[in-house]
Amino acid sequence: MSRQPLHYIPTTGFRERSKAVVEDDFLQKSFRGAMDFLMAKRAAQFPDGNEFESLRRLGEQIRRNSLDKLPALLTQLEANLVRNGIQVHWAETPEEANRIILAICEKHGAKRMVKGKSMVSEEIEFNHAAEAAGVEAIETDMGEYILQLAGEKPSHIIMPAIHKTKAQIARLFEEKIPGVAYTEDVDALIQIGRRVLRQKFLEADIGLSGVNFAVAETGTLCLVENEGNGRLSTTVPKVHVAITGIEKVIEKLEHVPPLLSLLTRSATGQNITTYFNIISRPRQPGEKDGPEEVHLVLLDNGRTQPFADEELRQTLQCIRCGACMNHCPVYTHIGGHAYGTTYPGPIGEIISPHLLGLEATAALPSASSLCGACGDVCPVNIPIPDLLVRLRTEVYSEPCPDARLKGQGAGYSPWMTAIWRAWAAIYGHPALYRVYSWLASRLNWLTPARQAGWTSVRTPLTPAPRRLRDLLKEKR
Amino acid sequence: MSARDRILQRLTAVQAKEPSPAPEPEHWYASRARNESADGRARRFAAMMEGARAEVHRVDRHNWVEKLREILAAKSIGNLLIAPDTAHGSAARDGLANSGIACLAYDRPIEAWKPELFHHVQASLTAARSAIAETGTLVLWPDAHEPRLMSLVPPVHFVLVDAAHIHATFFDALRAENWAAGMPTNALLISSPSKTADIQQTLAYGAHGPKELVVLLLEDAP
Numbered sequence: 001m002s003r004q005p006l007h008y009i010p011t012t013g014f015r016e017r018s019k020a021v022v023e024d025d026f027l028q029k030s031f032r033g034a035m036d037f038l039m040a041k042r043a044a045q046f047p048d049g050n051e052f053e054s055l056r057r058l059g060e061q062i063r064r065n066s067l068d069k070l071p072a073l074l075t076q077l078e079a080n081l082v083r084n085g086i087q088v089h090w091a092e093t094p095e096e097a098n099r100i101i102l103a104i105c106e107k108h109g110a111k112r113m114v115k116g117k118s119m120v121s122e123e124i125e126f127n128h129a130a131e132a133a134g135v136e137a138i139e140t141d142m143g144e145y146i147l148q149l150a151g152e153k154p155s156h157i158i159m160p161a162i163h164k165t166k167a168q169i170a171r172l173f174e175e176k177i178p179g180v181a182y183t184e185d186v187d188a189l190i191q192i193g194r195r196v197l198r199q200k201f202l203e204a205d206i207g208l209s210g211v212n213f214a215v216a217e218t219g220t221l222c223l224v225e226n227e228g229n230g231r232l233s234t235t236v237p238k239v240h241v242a243i244t245g246i247e248k249v250i251e252k253l254e255h256v257p258p259l260l261s262l263l264t265r266s267a268t269g270q271n272i273t274t275y276f277n278i279i280s281r282p283r284q285p286g287e288k289d290g291p292e293e294v295h296l297v298l299l300d301n302g303r304t305q306p307f308a309d310e311e312l313r314q315t316l317q318c319i320r321c322g323a324c325m326n327h328c329p330v331y332t333h334i335g336g337h338a339y340g341t342t343y344p345g346p347i348g349e350i351i352s353p354h355l356l357g358l359e360a361t362a363a364l365p366s367a368s369s370l371c372g373a374c375g376d377v378c379p380v381n382i383p384i385p386d387l388l389v390r391l392r393t394e395v396y397s398e399p400c401p402d403a404r405l406k407g408q409g410a411g412y413s414p415w416m417t418a419i420w421r422a423w424a425a426i427y428g429h430p431a432l433y434r435v436y437s438w439l440a441s442r443l444n445w446l447t448p449a450r451q452a453g454w455t456s457v458r459t460p461l462t463p464a465p466r467r468l469r470d471l472l473k474e475k476r
Numbered sequence: 477m478s479a480r481d482r483i484l485q486r487l488t489a490v491q492a493k494e495p496s497p498a499p500e501p502e503h504w505y506a507s508r509a510r511n512e513s514a515d516g517r518a519r520r521f522a523a524m525m526e527g528a529r530a531e532v533h534r535v536d537r538h539n540w541v542e543k544l545r546e547i548l549a550a551k552s553i554g555n556l557l558i559a560p561d562t563a564h565g566s567a568a569r570d571g572l573a574n575s576g577i578a579c580l581a582y583d584r585p586i587e588a589w590k591p592e593l594f595h596h597v598q599a600s601l602t603a604a605r606s607a608i609a610e611t612g613t614l615v616l617w618p619d620a621h622e623p624r625l626m627s628l629v630p631p632v633h634f635v636l637v638d639a640a641h642i643h644a645t646f647f648d649a650l651r652a653e654n655w656a657a658g659m660p661t662n663a664l665l666i667s668s669p670s671k672t673a674d675i676q677q678t679l680a681y682g683a684h685g686p687k688e689l690v691v692l693l694l695e696d697a698p
């Protein structure tokens with residue numbers, strides 16, 4: 001197992017990392033192939049555009065309505081979970097969440113943890129904290145297990161190891177798992193993973209999982225998965241800890257079916273996943289398996305920031321299906337690691353600024369061509385392009401003392417703002433524009449050969465020697 | 477002040493706007509309802525399950541043990557985990573006596589026999605509470621008699637489901653069975669054998685749960 005600590009790299013190296021991936025032909029081809037595959041599978045699940053539109057409107061309504069009542073639903077969820085015997089913890093920061101989970105481990109003397117897939121546990125970098133505390137936290141989702149062996153982070157929220165080829169995985173298994181010979185046979189590789197991890201399930205003292213939907217009215221936690229590792233992690237060990245963001249709560253059980261359908265069809269193009277695991281209680285007297293204790297950790301980590309703003313609140317509607325990244329031309333070219341954040345792609349560009357502040361994520365809202373594909377496929381109708389434009393404005397506007405967003409104005413530059421203001425004035429006044437264009441065409445030999453970011457990958461912009469209006473005048 | 481209070485305070489400090497209109501999933505589902513017979517639902521359920529690599533056998537409800545024995549023999553399965561204090565569990569045990577297939581009972585807490593369950597048990601038999609036609613899904617409510625791991629750890633999982641208990645959608649199942657009135661410790665939807673596509677998007681079965689899912693769909697003899 002890799003013992004090197006894994007930290008998220010700051011987003012400052014975003015351009016360099018993106019460039020490295022864009023120049024790698026092999027990665028380009030494999031990302032393209034993987035995204036085409038996921039897009040085709042999703043499209044096959046929504047043959048009827050009207051059905052998709054009406055279902056996603058329903059999904060949007062459910063998520064919006066739940067968010068509008070968020071504080072009340074969170075207290076209702078807590079009361080019902082507690083009534084059901086599930087212990088509820090609240091954490092404002094990743095450190096606090098890690099402390100809570102590790103305290104539960106310590107109370108039970110738990111040293112061996114099996115983990116179901118949880119992006120929130122990635123967000124709080126739990127594995128690193130666990131290692132420091134001497135708790136062995138094993139990822140059991142096949143993709144996550146592969147990455148843990150390789151000492152890497154997920155590059156996609158649904159298909160974490162999407163950047164890895166079977167040849168790389170074959171070499172990794174041969175190298176890291178004792179007694180395993182090189183094989184590129186995918187079935188054989190999965191069976192190797194199954195055998196190793198079954199032993200881990202058998203020995204584990206505690207299981208950790210994420211949550212897809214938390215139902216307030218019944219005090220119920222729902223988990224979506226295909227492999228069965230989520231069910232094993234939440235059933236075999238004597239303690240189960242679930243962790244989720246505070247936005248995951250929904251009001252009613254009957255809100256689950258439409259969201260589940262939108263989630264699985266958008267994510268992997270399946271009409272439903274293999275397992276939908278619905279947990280409402282720890283083991284009851286007389287029951288022969290299941291954890292004796294179940295805990296839920298509710299994490300804020302910056303989510304209350306977009307909640308406070310009516311437009312940005314829509315960010316929290318997300319059900320983490322990953323469709324926006326699968327359809328994003330930027331994600332397809334640079335892959336998930338370039339972003340340097342837990343959540344890559346369009347959803348990462350709109351949520352990371354709240355989790356990490358705009359100083360650390362200033363480049364992200366601009367990592368989009370605003371083509372609109374993300375907004376078109378989002379199953380809960382989040383207007384992602386609008387939110388990107390809003391965040392760009394927040395990044396580049398003059399810092400104001402009572403800013404709502406952490407790091408507002410992080411990209412502000414007085415001269416850049418002055419230039420754009422001047423340009424806006426010129427462009428907005430025909431007379432000024434006429435003078436400007438006359439000067440620009442006459443003095444075009446003065447344009448610099450290096451034009452800030454523009455010329456790093458493009459030829460310089462030079463005004464034509466004659467204006468279009470002059471050419472037209474001659475024609476007449 | 478605790479983290480809880482601070483988080484809730486930040487949320488409640490936001491000027492509450494009128495909540496957006498309440499979602500009405502029943503309208504959406506009603507508008508898309510099919511006029512389908514019970515047999516139509518059973519057929520759709522079976523087709524969807526088979527499409528997801530489950531085996532489905534439509535059997536006479538009085539004769540399923542026969543079929544079970546046949547399949548176990550064909551798959552050369554040597555032992556079957558059953559829930560002894562359920563009607564179907566004891567029917568299987570009686571029916572498999574002298575068949576050479578050992579019936580193992582899940583009659584003690586998991587802690588007492590975990591390694592045996594993981595390493596020794598070859599197959600299991602459970603009932604499903606109901607099923608869903610739209611997605612080809614089994615609904616299981618494990619309980620003290622038929623514990624949760626029965627449908628998860630053994631490599632082959634046999635499931636009995638009554639053709640009369642097939643709902644059109646998950647939404648219909650929730651509503652008709654009034655789930656919100658009282659949830660069990662654990663409820664499960666199962667729609668295929670365990671699978672993964674985590675290695676180069678190549679679908680592989682038998683990831684962590686059962687490699688094979690065999691459904692015995694119980695019907696009235698024609």
Ligand code: SF4
Nearest residue numbers: 318319321322324378
């Ligand atoms: S923003 Fe929309 S498309 Fe992207 S992950 Fe969230 S729900 Fe899916």
